[in-house]
Amino acid sequence: MKPENKMKLYLPIALSVGFLVDFVLCSKEIIEDHYWRDYTGQIPNDAIIAGTDKQGLPIFIGQVFLKEIGLLPATIYAHSSSIQATAWGKVFTVDKNVKILCSQNSEDYRWIPTKIENMHLLTHCHLLPGGTETETTLYIGRVIHEMELEIGKVYPNFSPYKGLALPHNGKQATYDTFEVLAYNCTCSKNNCT
Missing domain, CATH: 1.20.5 (Single alpha-helices involved in coiled-coils or other helix-helix interfaces)
Structure with a gap:
C-alpha cells in the first residue's frame, strides 16, 4: 500500500x-454517581449526610412520591420512619414511596450558598435535581429553620414559585436565601458562590 x-x-x-x-x-x-434507594426507616451506609439536627444527629436527603403531585425533596431524620414534604401550600406526612439519596463519593457533593435570583449564575457546578412538581424540575436545598437545619425543594428561578420551600406548622415556609446541593464543581471549595 x-x-x-x-x-x-x-x-x-x-x-x-x-x-x-x-x-x-x-x-x-x-458523571453522576448518586442514586436513590428505597427508604424503610434504615439509613444505608452510602447515604449522603446533609447536616445535623438539634441533637447533633445526622439528617439525610429524602425524596417522596405523591400521586398527582410528583417527586418532592424532604428531610430524613435518622430516628424517624416517616417524613414530611410540602406541595400546593400543604404538608404531607408519608412513610411509603420514600427514597434516600446515596453516593459512593459523597465528598464530591457541595452545598452552595445562593439566593433564588442568583441560581442561574451557578455555572461552575451541576445542581442536583431532587424531583418534580407539576412538570417543573425541583432542586435540593437546605436552610436553618427554627434553629434546625432542614431540607426542602428549590424551585428554579424561571418558575412562578420562587425559593426554597419546606414544611412548617402544617403549611409551607419559603426562603429566598439558602444553600443548594451541587456536584462536579469546577471552583475551589471555599470559592463556589
Missing part, C-alpha cells in the same frame, strides 16, 4: 479515536 493511502486510512481512525477520547473526557466531567 502506498504511504499516502495508509495516511488516508489512519486519518479517519485517528479522528474517531480523538473524538472518542474528547467525548469520554467531557463526559467524565458530568
